Amino acid sequence: MEIVNNPAQMRQMAQEWRAAGQKIALVPTMGYFHAGHLSLMRYGREAAHQLVVSLFVNPAQFGPHEDLDRYPRDLERDSSMAREVGVDVLYTPLAEAMYPQGYQTYVTVEGLSRGLCGASRPGHFRGVATVVLKLLNQVQPHLAVFGEKDYQQLQVIRRLVKDLDVPVEIVGRPIVREEDGLAMSSRNTYLSPEERAAALCLFRAIKAARELVLSGAKSRESVLEAVKGMISATPHTNIDYVALVDPETLEEVAMIQDEARLALAVWVGKTRLIDNTLLSESRLCCV
Ligand code: AMP
Numbered sequence: 001m002e003i004v005n006n007p008a009q010m011r012q013m014a015q016e017w018r019a020a021g022q023k024i025a026l027v028p029t030m031g032y033f034h035a036g037h038l039s040l041m042r043y044g045r046e047a048a049h050q051l052v053v054s055l056f057v058n059p060a061q062f063g064p065h066e067d068l069d070r071y072p073r074d075l076e077r078d079s080s081m082a083r084e085v086g087v088d089v090l091y092t093p094l095a096e097a098m099y100p101q102g103y104q105t106y107v108t109v110e111g112l113s114r115g116l117c118g119a120s121r122p123g124h125f126r127g128v129a130t131v132v133l134k135l136l137n138q139v140q141p142h143l144a145v146f147g148e149k150d151y152q153q154l155q156v157i158r159r160l161v162k163d164l165d166v167p168v169e170i171v172g173r174p175i176v177r178e179e180d181g182l183a184m185s186s187r188n189t190y191l192s193p194e195e196r197a198a199a200l201c202l203f204r205a206i207k208a209a210r211e212l213v214l215s216g217a218k219s220r221e222s223v224l225e226a227v228k229g230m231i232s233a234t235p236h237t238n239i240d241y242v243a244l245v246d247p248e249t250l251e252e253v254a255m256i257q258d259e260a261r262l263a264l265a266v267w268v269g270k271t272r273l274i275d276n277t278l279l280s281e282s283r284l285c286c287v
Helices: 007-019 035-047 075-085 116-120 124-139 148-163 186-190 193-214 220-232
Strands: 002-004 024-029 050-055 089-091 143-147 169-173 237-245 259-268 271-280
Touching (some): 024 124, 035 075, 035 169, 050 075, 075 089, 116 124, 143 148, 148 259, 148 271, 186 193, 186 271, 193 237
Parallel strands (some): 050 089
Antiparallel strands (some): 259 271
């Protein structure tokens, strides 16, 4: 595995692979790998000749009072995990190389970025869309793999590549969870033991919502009430949002007609956790 931090070198390698007819997969990450990241890498490993994993804690997607400075970082640990999965290039550009002096171009995916996390984190998806477009231009992948854990991000990126005619296939992969159901996240390392126990209320609420829908509940009120009730009853928690949305447009729905996405963001102590699930009238979803 090669570690590359220079965008020009990355692009050069990508051009050579393409000239040799090789298929390239990209998995964009902010590092501090867990099994969720590894599942995306394994997918990319199977799907392409060359697998690039980018590791970049993107300042443009953090708000001024967010956790950019304390976001967990461990390049040595990440490199050895990536090497084990068979990653070809770990691409680790520096912020100064991504946003050099004079940088002033940003991409906004308008409607999809507005609600949910976009409402609580102004500018977040502008930063995400910008960095992902830059990474796609640098790595020139045939496919890029993202997790459904960040469901709104996935929809924003699907829209971005469609609207701007970026020739890449976007693949969304299921949420990987801890054994007890907590969605894996690099930010879980912030949780104290009490908070870790409290954090389980997100998955418990998701399971309760799935069961409710399977037993015939269809209205937004009934689902949201159950979810909010379970979370509010848990110590150390504070709800940022709980929403029932159309899986494509992310607009709020009043009733579940066939399928809807339940999305939630909850503060557990000083850590903001997100989770989501597909709610389907007809099938029991597993992620
Ligand atoms: P991050 O490093 O948190 O920015 O995440 C990098 C990629 O991994 C994104 O596409 C995330 O959606 C994905 N990801 C993060 N956590 C999980 C998880 N628990 N299961 C599946 N994918 C995940």
